[in-house]
Amino acid sequence: MGLVSSKLRNSARGQQCAFAIPGICSHDRSTVVLCHLPSEVKAMATKSDDFNAAFGCSQCHEAIDNHRLSKEEELYFSLRALQKTQRIWVASGLIVVPEKQSVPKPLSKTMPRRHIATGERI
Template sequence: MGIVSSKLRNSARGQPCTFQIPGICNHDPATTVLCHLPSEVKATATKSDDFHAAFGCANCHQAIDNHILSREESLYYSMRALQRTLHIWVTSGLVFVPADVTRSKPSSKIVARRHIATGETIR
């Protein structure tokens, strides 16, 4: 079993479909669920980790699961949906991405190092 998160699974309720496959998507947030995408964790009767999933309406979910699209189309719409879903999770605080820490200026109390023999400042 992969990583399971009820918070990520429940976050799909009422969300717009992030697949939005033209001609297939029903655009009905009432049918949106968390759709698990293929991964190394996925196997027969085993789903991918919950963070490797996207918000999908009933129609898009069925199209992905039943391999209605070409391999290239399926990969394109799955990756786009994954990116959109991750963006929603990060901006809502469900998934945390550490920010870069800015370094403070060096303390003025630090004395420059000097060469023992010449006394020149070492940079």
């Protein structure tokens, strides 16, 4: 099993479905759960990491899990849902993205001059 976080899983409760697949989505917030998306971690009876998941209603979740969409549609709706979900997690502080830190000035690529015989700095 990949990374498991009860906070990420519980954050799905009451959310809007991030997949919102036209003609499939029930838009019923009471059925929204954290839907794990395919990844290198996922295998038979193994779920992806909890951060590789999106909020999904029961109808969209079933459509994705049972591959009822074309590969292209599945990829599109999964990526869009993942992005929407991660934005919510960042906004709520469940995922923290460090702010830009000051970067030390790079050292000069020029080596200091040294005396050829003694090796002392000139």
